[in-house]
Amino acid sequence: MAEKIIYDIGIIGNGPAGATAAIYAGRAGLTSIMFEKASPGGQMGITSIIENYPGFPSVEGFELAMLMNKQAKGFGASSKTSEVKSVDLLSNPKVITTSRGDFEVKSVIIAGGAKPRLLGVPGEEEYKGRGVSYCATCDGMFFRGKEVIVNGGGDTAFEDALYLSNICSKVYIVHRREGFRASASSVKKAGGHDNIEFILNAVVKEISGDESRVTSVTLKDTVTGEEKKVECSGIFVAVGRIPESDLYKDVLNLDPAGYIVAGEDCRTNVDGVFAAGDIRTKKLRQIVTACADGANAAEEAGKWLEK
C-alpha cells in the first residue's frame, strides 16, 4: 500500500550526498524522505578517521555520519531504514518500493554510493566473515594482536592499514603494482609504521584456512609469477568499489563502469531524477565532493519541481 504523503524528493542513500541533499531540500521548504539500507553514512559511516573534511581536522566517519543525519532531520527530512527493492522513475508521481512498503515522490535523488569490489578468488566467499572482511573499522577488533593483510593500493587500503596497525601485530599491504592511488601523505604515514610491511607487485591467488578461520593467503608475484604463502589470520579487501546502480540500468544512462551519467547539475537522462555522490560519473569521489553533489542535486530538484 502506497503512503498517502507524496514527498517532493525521495532520496535513495543516506551518506554525505543524501544527507546534504536533505539539508538543502529542507532549507528550501521541500519535503524529503531518505532511504538507507543499514545505518546512516554509507561508506563514510564505516571509515575510521577522516582528516580531509574541512572544519573537522580529525573525525570518526561514524560520528560525522550521525551529525549529518541529525542535521538533515533537523531540517525536517524523514528517513527510513529499509532497502530499496525497485523504483518506477517514469511514473508520476514516481514510486520507490522498499522492504517496508511503497513511497510516492515527485522527484528522486539517487545517492546510493558504491559497494566493495570482490577479489573473486578461491576461499573469498567461503571465509567471508571468518577472516575475509571488507570493513576494517567494523571488524578490526576481531584481529587484535594478529597478523593481517590489506589488499589494495588506494586511500581505503591505506586508511584501513593505518587503522589496523594500532590493533594488529602486523599489517601487510599487498598491492598489484609499485605505484599507489592513495594520497602521498597516507603512503608516507604507513611507511613510518614499524608493523606495516609492503608487498608490491603481488595479487591474491587464494585464501586458505581451517574449518573455522583463515590461516593463510597465497600471493602471486605479478613480475616473476612466483607464488608464496603468507601466514595470517585475516585479509581486508580494499580493491575499489562498484556503483550500486543495478536498479536503474534499464532507464538511466550508465557509463561502462556502471556509474550514472550526470553532470555537475546531477541531472540524469530522466526528468526529475538526479544522481549525487559516488554513484555519479565524476573524477574525484570524496566526502566533500559528495556533499557538493547533494547540494546541487537538491537545488536542481527544486528548480525542476517549480516548473
Ligand code: NAP
Ligand atoms: P580505488 O581508489 O579505486 O583503489 C582501488 C585499489 O585497488 C587500486 O590500488 C587498484 O589497483 C586496486 N585493485 C583494483 N582491482 C583490483 C584487483 N582485482 N586485484 C587487486 N587490486 C585491485 O578505491 P578506494 O581506495 O576504495 O577509493 C575509492 C574512492 O574513495 C577514491 O576516490 C578515494 O580517494 C576515495 N576515498 C577517500 C577517502 C577520504 O577522503 N578520506 C577515504 C577512502 C577512499 P591499481 O591502482 O593498480 O588500479
